[in-house]
Amino acid sequence: MSKFKIILNGIVKENPTFVLLLGMCPTLGTTSSAINGLAMGLATMFVLMLSNLIISCLKNLIPDMVRIPSYIIIIASLVTMLQMLMQAYLPGIYTTLGLFIPLIVVNCIILGRAEAFAAKNSPLDSLCDGMGIGIGFSLALTLLGAVREILGTGVVFRSEDFGMSGITLQGENYGMLMFVLAPGAFLALGYLIALFNKFVIKK
Amino acid sequence: MDYVLNLFLIVITAIFVNNIVLAQFLGICPFLGVSKKIETASGMGLAVTAVLVVATLVTFIIQKYVLDVFGLGYLQTIVFILVIASLVQMIEIVLKHSMPSLYQALGVFLPLITTNCCILGVAILVIQKDYDLLQALIFSTSTAAGFWLAMVVFAGLREQMSLIETPKAMRGVPLALITAGLLAMAFMGFSGVDMGLRTFLGL
Numbered sequence: 001m002s003k004f005k006i007i008l009n010g011i012v013k014e015n016p017t018f019v020l021l022l023g024m025c026p027t028l029g030t031t032s033s034a035i036n037g038l039a040m041g042l043a044t045m046f047v048l049m050l051s052n053l054i055i056s057c058l059k060n061l062i063p064d065m066v067r068i069p070s071y072i073i074i075i076a077s078l079v080t081m082l083q084m085l086m087q088a089y090l091p092g093i094y095t096t097l098g099l100f101i102p103l104i105v106v107n108c109i110i111l112g113r114a115e116a117f118a119a120k121n122s123p124l125d126s127l128c129d130g131m132g133i134g135i136g137f138s139l140a141l142t143l144l145g146a147v148r149e150i151l152g153t154g155v156v157f158r159s160e161d162f163g164m165s166g167i168t169l170q171g172e173n174y175g176m177l178m179f180v181l182a183p184g185a186f187l188a189l190g191y192l193i194a195l196f197n198k199f200v201i202k203k
Numbered sequence: 204m205d206y207v208l209n210l211f212l213i214v215i216t217a218i219f220v221n222n223i224v225l226a227q228f229l230g231i232c233p234f235l236g237v238s239k240k241i242e243t244a245s246g247m248g249l250a251v252t253a254v255l256v257v258a259t260l261v262t263f264i265i266q267k268y269v270l271d272v273f274g275l276g277y278l279q280t281i282v283f284i285l286v287i288a289s290l291v292q293m294i295e296i297v298l299k300h301s302m303p304s305l306y307q308a309l310g311v312f313l314p315l316i317t318t319n320c321c322i323l324g325v326a327i328l329v330i331q332k333d334y335d336l337l338q339a340l341i342f343s344t345s346t347a348a349g350f351w352l353a354m355v356v357f358a359g360l361r362e363q364m365s366l367i368e369t370p371k372a373m374r375g376v377p378l379a380l381i382t383a384g385l386l387a388m389a390f391m392g393f394s395g396v397d398m399g400l401r402t403f404l405g406l
Contacts, residue, residue, distance in 0.1 A: 021376055024235065025320045029228035072288060076281040086275065099229075099324055099331075100278045106320045108232060182226050183391060186384030194370075194377035 005127045010132025016109045017140035017189075018196040023109040026100045027141060028185040032152075035159035037145030038138055039093045043086070043101060045134025047078045048110050052130035054078075056118040071114045072105070079104045092161030109133065147188050152180035208404050210341050212397060217345040219393040223321050224353040225386060230321030234354060235379055239365070244358035248351030250312040252344070254294060255322055258287050259343035262326040263336065269384065283326050287316045321350060357386060 016022045022036055028046065030035040054074055055062075062070045083101055086094040094101065104110065118126040151157050153175045158166025178184050207362055220229060224234050230251070238244045262283050270276055295313045298306040299349050316322060329339045369378055 021235075024231040025228050028231060069285075069288065072284055073281065076284050080277060080280050083280065099327060101319045102327055103229075103324055105280055105284050106318045106323050108318055111318065116236065178388070181391065182228070183384045183387040186380045186387055190377045190380030190384060193380065194372045197377065198372040 003125070005130040006125055007135070009134035010129060010134070011136040011139065012200070014133070015140060015196075016133055017137060018143075018193055019201070020112075021193075022112055023107045023137065025103065027144065028189060030100050031145040031148055031185060032180050033142055033149045033159065034142050034145035034157050035162065035164065036093070036096060037141035037143075039090075040097055040100060041134070041138025041141040043082060043097070044104055044107060044109070044137055045131070046082055046136075047075065047104050048113060048134045049127055049130035050078050050116040051075050052113055052126040053123055055114045056121060056123040056126035059119050065115055065118070068111075068115075071111060075082055075110055075114070076105050087198040090161075092148070093159075096161055106127060110135065134150060144185075144189055147192065148184055151176055151183060151188070152178070189194045204254075204328040205406060208406060210338065211388050212400060212404075212406070213338060213342050214345040215400060216397045217342055218352065219390065220395075220397045222349045222353055223325070223346050223391050223392045224350060225383070229324040230319055230350055233312075233315065233319055234357065234383070235376060238354055238358040238361055238379070241355060241358045241362060243352070244354040246308055247312045248347075248354040251314060251319065251321065251350055252347035254287075254291055254313075254316050255325055255347045255350075256340070256343045258290050258295065258322050259326050259329055259339055260336075261290060261327055262286055263334075265341045279327070279330070283323055287322050287326070291317045321346070353386070353390075357383060361387065 012018075014020055014171060017027055023044070026040050030040040051071075051074055055071060058070075058074075082104070083094075086101065113129060117129045121129070146156050149158070151170055154170040155168050156165040158164060176184075179188060217223070223229050224231065233247050233251070237247045241260060265282060266279065270279060270282065275282075291313060295306075323342055329342060330341075334342060361379060364378065364382060373381075393394075
């Protein structure tokens with residue numbers, strides 16, 4: 001498989017949110033706005049690419065019996081690195097995403113890709129797979145965040161952490177606040193997956 | 204007296220107002236994955252309760268008496284996930300030998316719990332909220348009760364739902380998510396109850 005095909009596979013055919021249905025907690029928990037969703041997606045992508053690369057390099061050294069604990073330690077170390085980097089350089093968005101950054105450790109996408117792809121393929125292919133799945137995840141989170149933000153507040157790509165005022169699509173008075181709150185996350189994702197099933201997978 | 208009333212508030216808040224699944228989006232994977240039947244949903248809820256309470260207490264003690272004392276706070280994520288993974292393994296072994304019938308009932312769910320983000324999430328939340336040991340115990344127990352409640356109510360809804368003819372693209376997860384959205388809306392009715400109670404009790 002060519003590298004480009006591996007990346008594309010992660011974005012459409014094995015999209016982690018719409019097809020594999022993995023990593024639902026950050027998907028629902030951090031997408032109250034498009035920028036928050038994008039930041040969460042990129043943070044996950046960082047860990048996913050590096051963990052795929054490292055695990056693929058070490059796949060012949062790690063004994064089969066203890067592979068899951070070893071993977072978890074590698075992932076947890078990468079997440080700790082990410083936490084420190086974000087605290088130092090992006091403190092605003094780190095506080096906004098809060099609990100969901102340390103919880104990347106238990107995101108099933110990362111362990112799932114380590115087990116399903118990185119443990120069987122070459123380091124470079126694994127890096128591409130991490131990138132593809134990461135892009136797919138980021139796109140899905142940004143899309144869900146944008147839908148919720150537009151329906152909920154009428155503005156899209158607004159972020160106080162990055163000082164962005166966003167694009168106003170409809171007057172403030174037309175926002176349905178419910179879509180920014182908890183129920184809106186479930187409803188918006190439910191309908192997006194149904195649309196994805198209907199028009200992309202053609203169920 | 205105020206301390207006891209505060210504990211009561213923690214219970215109400217954790218079960219109804221800030222329900223772990225429906226308001227905080229932790230533990231979505233088992234919530235969607237094993238909620239097709241009331242019995243299995245209830246079993247998963249009980250297994251999570253057992254692990255959640257034990258894990259929170261152990262991680263709390265480790266944080267206060269090891270990590271804080273030696274200034275190793277940055278190792279929190281790695282240490283907590285390792286403790287949780289080994290605890291789950293230990294609970295599995297102990298249950299297998301001491302309570303085989305309970306082990307039979309929970310058996311399938313126990314290994315799944317390691318990657319359930321509500322365990323790690325609650326362990327970190329307890330530290331962030333700066334609770335003492337008794338508060339941590341009450342908080343984790345009532346959070347687990349909230350998880351069990353959400354699981355059982357949701358499974359009941361899904362059992363009814365499986366009898367209905369629905370569009371093909373909506374079947375399975377999309378419909379489950381929309382049901383969860385409606386359930387979350389119902390739980391939103393409790394929002395503000397904690398503040399009201401606080402005023403009522405004069406805290």
